[in-house]
Amino acid sequence: RHSSYRHRCLLLHSVNKIRHEEGLRGLRHHKSLIPTDITKNSVSLAWTKPKHDGGSRLTGYVLEAQKRGTDQWAHVTSLKNMDFTVKNLNENEEYTFRVMAVNHSGRSAPRESKPIIVKDSTSLPEFDLRGVCQSTVIAKAGDNIRVEIPVMGRPRPAVTWQKDGNSLRLDLRNTETHALVDVTKLDSGHYELVLKNPGGTKIFPITVKVLDKPGKPTGPLKVTGIMADRCTLAWSEPSLDGGANITRYILEKRETSSLSWTVAAMLQTSPAS
Known part of the structure; x- marks a missing residue:
């Protein structure tokens, strides 16, 4: 049939998805110590975690300051965070800062900032794109995406997420050195991460490709x-x-x-x- x-x-x-001496030698200093904001009497600083902890858990950081014209380093603070605002500084004085990581074996070698003159200043907002591999984000339909880009500027820029010139709602968290954007259920298309401060505006285009x-x-x-x-x-x-x-x-x-x-x-x- x-x-x-x-x-x-x-x-x-x-x-397509150690003994004491060894501990001290292994504890590497930080890649950078950067000022994130400067006023006429304060300097805000931020730094990154060492790549190597020397085989012992980090317990914190020590921040010190040196005024121009002296060889002495003054203790500013001991802390666990990776950012700090040094206040009550003298206007128009030049300071250098350094930070050291601390573990149970001792302190790392210091990382120094460049000399900083304490005064009100404004600088254009900027994206630090050296560690950003691409400006295209690929996500599955319904997934959240995260865009993490180092930002710079004084005062700290305001960050918005736009499409076709319109601001979009997002979960935006600013650290001292990064803009972290968590976005839910985007459509494919061309977007812009916009930085603004009194110095001007900077735009970083991002293409989102949603796979379904x-x-x-x-x-x-x-x-x-x-x-x-x-x-x-x-x-x-x-x-x-x-x-x-x-x-x-x-x-x-x-x-x-x-x-x-x-x-x-x-x-x-x-x-x-």
Whole structure:
């Protein structure tokens, strides 16, 4: 007897995701000690965690200051955070600061700042893009994304997230040295991270590419060359590819008297040129 079948086509795509002395030597100093804000009587400083802790957990940091014209370093504070505002400084005086990491073996070698003149100042907002590999963010549909970019400027710039010139709601957290943007369920498109302070405006363009399941193949599903044990099926690619190249189609079949579908074939597509 002849069995009649119903056929359907599915498609998939890929989504491309020591002893004491040894302890002291191993405790590396910080990459940078930078001023994040300067006023006529204060300097705000920030630094990064050492890459190596010398084999012992870090217990904190020691910050010291040196006024121009003296060889003496004055203790400012001991703290656990990686930022601090030094207050009650003399206007128009020049200071140099240094920070040391501390563990149970002692202190690291110091990292010094450049000499800083204490006065009100304004500098253009800037993005430090040396550690930013690319300006394209890829995420799966429904996922949150995080954009983390070092920012600079005095006073500290205000940060907004825009698309087509309109500000968007976001979870924005500013540290002393970074803008951290957490965004939920974005559409694909071109966005802008905008910095503003009295010195001016700086814009960093970011392209967001959201990957989703592809749409269904474009029909109708054409059946030709019908024979006792075979037939030929043809369809067109979907209008929506989900943001990635279609990699294969899954062909399923079922008898008209059954509700169960079985895989008849898995068809690899040709690589996109």
